Amino acid sequence: MDMTNKEYGAYVNSKSKPSPIWKNMLWAFGVGGLLCAFGEFLLHTYQNWGLDKDSAALLVSITLIFLSALFTGLKLYDKLAKRAGAGTLVPITGFANSIVAPAMEFKSEGLITGMAAKMFTIAGPVLVFGISASVIYGLILVLLQRF
Secondary structure, rough: OOOOHHHHHHHHHHHHOOOOOHHHHHHHHHHHHHHHHHHHHHHHHHHHOOOOOOOHHHHHHHHHHHHHHHHHHHOOHHHHHHHHHHHOOOOHHHHHHHHHHHHHHOOOOOOOHHHHHOOOOHHHHHHHHHHHHHHHHHHHHHHHHHH
C-alpha cells in the first residue's frame, strides 16, 4: 500500500475516535485542583499541630511525595492518571511518579542494573535541565550585580 503522508493522516483520523477534550480538561482541572487543595489542607493541619509555616510546608512536600510514590507502587496512580491526565502532573506528585514508575518497571532486572539505573530515565533530563538552568541564571545574576 503506497500512501502519502497526507493520505495516511486522513486514514488514521478516519479510524480513530475523537478525543473528548472538554471532558478531559474538566477531569484534569478537577483532579489537579483537588491535589492542590489536599496540599493546602495538609499545610493548615500541620500548622494547627504547632509547626511553623516553613516546617509545615516541608512536611507537606514530604507527605505528597510519599503518597505519590506509594500510590505509584500500588498501581493506583496510573489508574488516576489515565482518567485525570495532566491533572496528576501537579509538579511534586508528577515528579515523584516519574521517578518511582521506571524503578518499579525495571525492578526485575535487579537493584543496581534495574531500579537504580533506570530510576531517572524520565526525571533525569528534567533534573539536568533544571540544575543547568539554575546555574546559568545564577551566574548571569552574579555578573549583572557586579556591573
